[in-house]
Amino acid sequence: MASDAHLAVLTTGGTIDKEYLLSGELEVGEPAVARTLATAVPSVEVRVARVLAKDSLDMTDEDRALLAEAVADSPESAIVVTHGTDTMTVTADYLASRVRADVTVVLTGALRPESVSRSDAHLNLGFALASAQLAAPGVYVAMGARLFAAGTVRKDRSTGAFVALED
Numbered sequence: 001m002a003s004d005a006h007l008a009v010l011t012t013g014g015t016i017d018k019e020y021l022l023s024g025e026l027e028v029g030e031p032a033v034a035r036t037l038a039t040a041v042p043s044v045e046v047r048v049a050r051v052l053a054k055d056s057l058d059m060t061d062e063d064r065a066l067l068a069e070a071v072a073d074s075p076e077s078a079i080v081v082t083h084g085t086d087t088m089t090v091t092a093d094y095l096a097s098r099v100r101a102d103v104t105v106v107l108t109g110a111l112r113p114e115s116v117s118r119s120d121a122h123l124n125l126g127f128a129l130a131s132a133q134l135a136a137p138g139v140y141v142a143m144g145a146r147l148f149a150a151g152t153v154r155k156d157r158s159t160g161a162f163v164a165l166e167d
Contacts, residue, residue, distance in 0.1 A: 014084025032114035056084025
């Protein structure tokens with residue numbers, strides 16, 4: 001599978017991709033990364049592919065296996081995965097033992113949908129794209145301008161912040 005892209009962004013849904021419906025409900029919409037990248041002029045090629053469109057609370061190990069397969073099939077060695085925050089660390093841990101040793105995978109998402117004002121999506125996505133290019137091979141979580149190796153991070157549900165396990 002040849003590609004001119006330097007980076008891949010694999011999308012799985014989650015809050016980052018949610019949009020408000022006329023009914024007032026939130027639903028996973030089109031990948032937010034496409035809208036975000038359209039506002040910038042990246043100096044690298046970025047390939048975007050939707051793998052899933054799910055709330056992370058609904059993700060199963062079968063879904064994670066599908067994502068692991070998409071990572072394995074990617075010709076890029078720098079990959080960002082957009083993901084819901086509730087089970088992002090579970091997926092990072094799952095992927096950690098299933099990706100090639102020469103690949104850097106960075107999971108990121110948003111606490112507020114990209115489609116609403118004051119979303120953290122742009123910061124998290126930009127930080128994740130940079131991290132995927134600069135970090136050593138492995139699996140990471142990038143949230144709130146912090147980068148954590150898989151297995152070393154948890155979401156503090158009281159604040160929404162991602163923190164080191166020892167915090």
